Amino acid sequence: MATAFGGAPGDARRGVASPRPKGREAKNTFCRNVTIYGHCRYENTCPYIHDPAKLSQNENMKKRFNVDSPSFTPLQASTNGALTPSARSAAISPKAANAAIFTPKSQRSAVSTPSLHTKEPATEWHPQEFQEFVPQTFEGQMVDPSASASVLGYDPFNTSSTIPSISSSGHQTSSINPYVQDPTGASYYQNANTFQSMPAYHLYWQIGPQPTNLLAYQRTAHDFFIPDSIREDLQKKSEVGRQILPNSTLPPIEQYHSLVCLDTTQHKAQSVFGYPSWVYKAVSGKDGNTYALRRLENFRLTNENAIRSAQPWKRVLNGSVVTIHDAFTTRSFGDSSLIIVTDYHPCSKSLAEEHFKPVPMARFHGRQAVSSHVPEQVLWGYIVQIGSALKAIHSVGLAARLINPSKILVTSKNRVRLNACAIMDVVQFENARPISDLQADDLLQLGRLILAIATNNQTAHLALPKSMEQITRSYTARLKECIQWLLNPQAAPGTPTSPTAAAPMQKDIDTFLTGISDQIASVFDSTLHAEDTLVTTLGRELESSRLVRLLVKLNFINERPELDATQHVAGGTTPAPSSAWAETGERYYLKLFRDYVFHQVDANGLPVTNLAHVLECMNKLDAGSEEKIALISRDEQNVLIVSYRELKRGVESAFQDLLKAGRSTGR
Numbered sequence: 001m002a003t004a005f006g007g008a009p010g011d012a013r014r015g016v017a018s019p020r021p022k023g024r025e026a027k028n029t030f031c032r033n034v035t036i037y038g039h040c041r042y043e044n045t046c047p048y049i050h051d052p053a054k055l056s057q058n059e060n061m062k063k064r065f066n067v068d069s070p071s072f073t074p075l076q077a078s079t080n081g082a083l084t085p086s087a088r089s090a091a092i093s094p095k096a097a098n099a100a101i102f103t104p105k106s107q108r109s110a111v112s113t114p115s116l117h118t119k120e121p122a123t124e125w126h127p128q129e130f131q132e133f134v135p136q137t138f139e140g141q142m143v144d145p146s147a148s149a150s151v152l153g154y155d156p157f158n159t160s161s162t163i164p165s166i167s168s169s170g171h172q173t174s175s176i177n178p179y180v181q182d183p184t185g186a187s188y189y190q191n192a193n194t195f196q197s198m199p200a201y202h203l204y205w206q207i208g209p210q211p212t213n214l215l216a217y218q219r220t221a222h223d224f225f226i227p228d229s230i231r232e233d234l235q236k237k238s239e240v241g242r243q244i245l246p247n248s249t250l251p252p253i254e255q256y257h258s259l260v261c262l263d264t265t266q267h268k269a270q271s272v273f274g275y276p277s278w279v280y281k282a283v284s285g286k287d288g289n290t291y292a293l294r295r296l297e298n299f300r301l302t303n304e305n306a307i308r309s310a311q312p313w314k315r316v317l318n319g320s321v322v323t324i325h326d327a328f329t330t331r332s333f334g335d336s337s338l339i340i341v342t343d344y345h346p347c348s349k350s351l352a353e354e355h356f357k358p359v360p361m362a363r364f365h366g367r368q369a370v371s372s373h374v375p376e377q378v379l380w381g382y383i384v385q386i387g388s389a390l391k392a393i394h395s396v397g398l399a400a401r402l403i404n405p406s407k408i409l410v411t412s413k414n415r416v417r418l419n420a421c422a423i424m425d426v427v428q429f430e431n432a433r434p435i436s437d438l439q440a441d442d443l444l445q446l447g448r449l450i451l452a453i454a455t456n457n458q459t460a461h462l463a464l465p466k467s468m469e470q471i472t473r474s475y476t477a478r479l480k481e482c483i484q485w486l487l488n489p490q491a492a493p494g495t496p497t498s499p500t501a502a503a504p505m506q507k508d509i510d511t512f513l514t515g516i517s518d519q520i521a522s523v524f525d526s527t528l529h530a531e532d533t534l535v536t537t538l539g540r541e542l543e544s545s546r547l548v549r550l551l552v553k554l555n556f557i558n559e560r561p562e563l564d565a566t567q568h569v570a571g572g573t574t575p576a577p578s579s580a581w582a583e584t585g586e587r588y589y590l591k592l593f594r595d596y597v598f599h600q601v602d603a604n605g606l607p608v609t610n611l612a613h614v615l616e617c618m619n620k621l622d623a624g625s626e627e628k629i630a631l632i633s634r635d636e637q638n639v640l641i642v643s644y645r646e647l648k649r650g651v652e653s654a655f656q657d658l659l660k661a662g663r664s665t666g667r
């Protein structure tokens with residue numbers, strides 16, 4: 001059996017001597033027999049030289065370097081390093097000028113590192129098929145990098161249907177903007193207009209930390225989708241946000257309809273507002289958004305200006321304040337009620353529910369669960385977030401007035417928002433206190449809130465020395481100092497707050513934020529980490545949506561015999577109705593590919609539902625990989641060997657025909 005190199009297997013191991021030289025080569029070689037045995041038995045017929053004197057002069061000269069050797073001449077500067085045309089270079093075919101740029105193998109194969117011991121399959125070279133690589137996104141948009149955006153007339157924020165670009169000839173051309181709604185929907189699919197063999201980007205670009213024990217090309221199924229916890233959380237929120245009560249007796253209020261009560265308490269006593277209060281989720285008929293409506297039952301408006309005091313709150317847009325949208329009174333419930341319209345945060349609960357809700361333990365016959373210790377970092381998170389909310393509120397001359405565990409919403413893990421702003425301004429409009437008093441009171445209430453959560457006791461401030469002892473035992477001196485500062489009454493002018501301080505300590509939100517700046521930096525850093533994680537997650541979803549669009553495309557085109565008939569009538573390329581998808585048709589393999597991807601069965605004929613297989617196939621199809629797959633007909637009589645590249649070409653052409661057919665029939 002001959003190997004690829006023409007020798008018999010094992011030749012190399014047996015150490016066979018190299019073949020005897022022939023012709024001119026032999027004439028310049030001294031016979032080894034003369035060297036070893038002193039004479040050659042075949043001197044008459046042996047092609048080697050037996051007389052040392054007969055060795056050619058040329059051969060000797062070649063081996064020595066002497067004065068006759070040609071001197072070294074560098075290439076002429078004018079040629080810029082290029083070889084001057086010589087007889088040798090002239091022999092190269094002019095076609096070589098069109099040859100593709102050399103690309104190292106390792107770069108060509110992005111799939112895996114090529115093994116040094118594996119032979120590359122011999123590929124036929126068709127120069128017309130291979131072009132110089134140009135990233136697709138910029139194909140036809142090669143611009144002078146020095147050209148400014150204004151010269152190009154390109155406004156990245158303009159949503160007009162085309163993006164002007166400069167062609168290689170320097171003329172401005174228009175290319176499709178894939179982000180614009182287009183009636184045909186064609187531009188929504190990547191590479192809609194042309195067949196492109198390689199995607200212009202690296203799929204599944206990795207951001208952030210990776211599992212270390214995987215090879216470069218390996219992925220886990222989780223790498224393709226957002227983490228289960230986030231997905232579950234978002235899905236729950238979406239479900240709860242869309243929830244409606246079919247037989248609800250709650251009336252629509254103004255433009256708000258589909259009311260759902262969010263309060264689980266059946267019997268309402270007077271709440272912190274002085275009125276029984278209810279919270280509803282409702283959909284606005286004006287903008288279709290969902291809002292939270294807080295209703296204060298039996299509220300009588302005695303002064304028109306009272307309701308106007310909610311107006312400035314609309315301008316408080318802070319991440320730690322539930323945004324206020326509107327305030328009005330209504331008689332829709334059969335009484336006179338005050339309604340405050342705020343942002344709706346699905347699946348949220350109050351800080352009271354988070355930290356003070358008794359958890360009955362069935363195993364211990366109704367006894368309450370032992371309180372759990374709240375980590376200090378969580379408490380600092382609350383302090384910084386509420387501090388930021390107070391900064392936004394105080395700087396527009398308002399006061400939060402209610403910093404109470406039941407009126408602070410926990411909208412996601414450790415994310416809190418003040419939820420009762422504006423209400424006290426309306427309700428206690430007549431007996432309003434000076435704003436400086438109210439703002440100082442905000443700081444005091446914040447101190448009580450943190451003390452209550454840290455000691456797991458809502459009335460901890462009533463037994464302050466004992467509570468502070470508890471804080472000393474469980475938390476750092478830094479946190480204790482912070483709580484003490486907040487709980488201290490406003491320093492009177494001229495009273496130094498520390499023995500070393502000459503001037504009285506000013507007690508306002510700015511002083512407070514300056515005092516906790518180290519903690520703000522640490523919370524800010526955690527927020528940045530959380531943001532990085534979310535961006536990574538978003539990146540994964542980007543690729544999932546790409547696959548969804550490819551799947552949609554596949555399903556649009558697969559098995560459309562009726563479309564072939566339309567094309568035939570409309571002058572399409574398909575020869576006869578339904579023939580393209582028939583067993584002899586040019587699109588038959590797309591049908592088989594669908595079976596290959598989705599309808600696989602195991603050796604026992606049982607369906608295989610392997611997500612990794614589907615993702616692998618879809619990505620290879622999208623990339624137009626050269627890899628070949630065997631597609632087997634359903635009766636198992638025929639096997640078609642097709643590359644993903646051919647499949648991709650087939651998908652594109654079928655989809656283009658589909659679009660053409662849609663346009664020609666006016667659909």
Ligand SMILES: Nc1ncnc2c1ncn2[C@@H]1O[C@H](COP(=O)(O)OP(=O)(O)OP(=O)(O)O)[C@@H](O)[C@H]1O
Nearest residue numbers: 262263271272277279292343344345348349350406
């Ligand atoms: N803006 C909002 N978005 C989403 N849910 C909210 C919103 N405001 C309140 N809720 C939900 O409504 C529930 C009740 O809120 P509320 O402020 O009435 O608390 P409460 O404990 O019932 O206090 P009170 O005894 O004063 O009525 C909260 O636990 C929360 O789940």
